[in-house]
Amino acid sequence: AQSVAQPEDQVNVAEGNPLTVKCTYSVSGNPYLFWYVQYPNRGLQFLLKYITGDNLVKGSYGFEAEFNKSQTSFHLKKPSALVSDSALYFCAVRARNTGGFKTIFGAGTRLFVKA
Amino acid sequence: DVKVTQSSRYLVKRTGEKVFLECVQDMDHENMFWYRQDPGLGLRLIYFSYDVKMKEKGDIPEGYSVSREKKERFSLILESASTNQTSMYLCASSPTPGTGLYEQYFGPGTRLTVT
Numbered sequence: 001a002q003s004v005a006q007p008e009d010q011v012n013v014a015e016g017n018p019l020t021v022k023c024t025y026s027v028s029g030n031p032y033l034f035w036y037v038q039y040p041n042r043g044l045q046f047l048l049k050y051i052t053g054d055n056l057v058k059g060s061y062g063f064e065a066e067f068n069k070s071q072t073s074f075h076l077k078k079p080s081a082l083v084s085d086s087a088l089y090f091c092a093v094r095a096r097n098t099g100g101f102k103t104i105f106g107a108g109t110r111l112f113v114k115a
Numbered sequence: 116d117v118k119v120t121q122s123s124r125y126l127v128k129r130t131g132e133k134v135f136l137e138c139v140q141d142m143d144h145e146n147m148f149w150y151r152q153d154p155g156l157g158l159r160l161i162y163f164s165y166d167v168k169m170k171e172k173g174d175i176p177e178g179y180s181v182s183r184e185k186k187e188r189f190s191l192i193l194e195s196a197s198t199n200q201t202s203m204y205l206c207a208s209s210p211t212p213g214t215g216l217y218e219q220y221f222g223p224g225t226r227l228t229v230t
Contacts (some may be wrong), residue, residue, distance in 0.1 A: 009155075032217050043119070043205055043221035044158075046148040051217065090157060094217055100165070102173070103219065104148075 002027045002095040006106035012025060013081045014114050015067045021109045023091030024105040032094035033074040034103070035065055042062070047089075081113045118142070119222035121206055132139065134193040136225050138206030145211045146190035148219065149173075152203040164189055196229045198216045203227075 005024045015021045025031055032051050036044040048059025055067045065076045076089060091106040122137035122152040140147065146165055150173075161171030162181040170181050178200060182190045189208075193200055203226050207219040 034218055034220075036127065041223075044207075044219075045225045046218040049218055102160060102163070107155055115156040 002093070002104060004091050004093050004106040006089075006091055006102050006109045008109050009107075010110045010112065012112045015016065015083050016080050018109065019078050019081040019085070019110050019113070021089050022092075023074045023076065023106060023109060024072050025074065025091070025093045026047050026072060027093050027095045027104075029096060031072075031074075034062070034091060034092040034094075035059065035074075036090045036105075037061075038090065038108075044090060045047060047076070048055075081111075083113050083115050086111055086113045119130045119206055119208055119220050121204075121222040121225050123225050124223060125226050125228075127230065128193075129230055130197060132193075132196050134177050134208075134229075136187045136191040136193075136204055136227070136228065137190070138222055139187050140189075140206075140208040141187065142208065142210075142220070143186065144208035144220075145186070147153050147183065147210075148207040149179075149189065149191045150174070150205045150207065152205055152224070158205065161191065162206075179195070193227075196227075198229050201227060201229045 003026045034049045035047040038044045048069045050057050058064045063078050088108050090108050092103050117141045128134050148163040149161040159175050161179050164170050164183045180192045203224050205224045206222040209219045
């Protein structure tokens with residue numbers, strides 16, 4: 001079955017420290033991978049994507065993610081966390097569906113950055 | 116910037132009522148989606164549409180219907196609201212895959228409470 005897993009419900013990190021939010025996936029074919037962020041009482045915002053090419057992709061707000069095909073992972077990273085990064089983060093993968101494609105979202109990981 | 120708007124941020128309805136949630140996007144996107152977001156479950160796809168007057172069932176279409184009479188507008192209809200449809204509803208749009216852009220753009224969400 002095609003799926004996305006975010007193994008941590010919550011990640012806590014101190015401001016200034018590096019952060020990692022984990023994501024693993026299972027799809028047939030080449031994966032198209034995404035990270036979205038949701039701030040309180042807001043819709044989701046696109047952060048970054050991997051389609052093809054360099055395994056390290058850079059996105060908005062200083063975030064980056066590394067595609068690892070052998071581990072089927074796409075972890076989100078930031079070298080130095082800010083309190084304003086506190087939000088709900090969703091990993092997603094574009095997967096084949098009957099008649100086309102659909103996007104499968106993970107359950108989300110809540111990031112708390114403490115000052 | 117892509118803008119996706121939803122008709123209401125908060126909505127309270129009674130069991131059995133017919134509920135309309137409206138979504139409008141201003142970037143001439145072909146694809147539009149309705150999701151519901153529940154804690155611990157991430158986003159689940161209710162319905163999507165690849166073109167005007169086209170609709171496809173997502174993963175949880177039961178109890179819902181949709182309408183897309185114009186390209187920019189995608190409506191979600193709860194035929195007879197029930198308490199288990201209390202949730203956050205998110206609308207999204209995306210360009211055609213041929214553009215090389217696969218990410219989705221989300222509205223702010225409608226928090227629906229059915230009493």
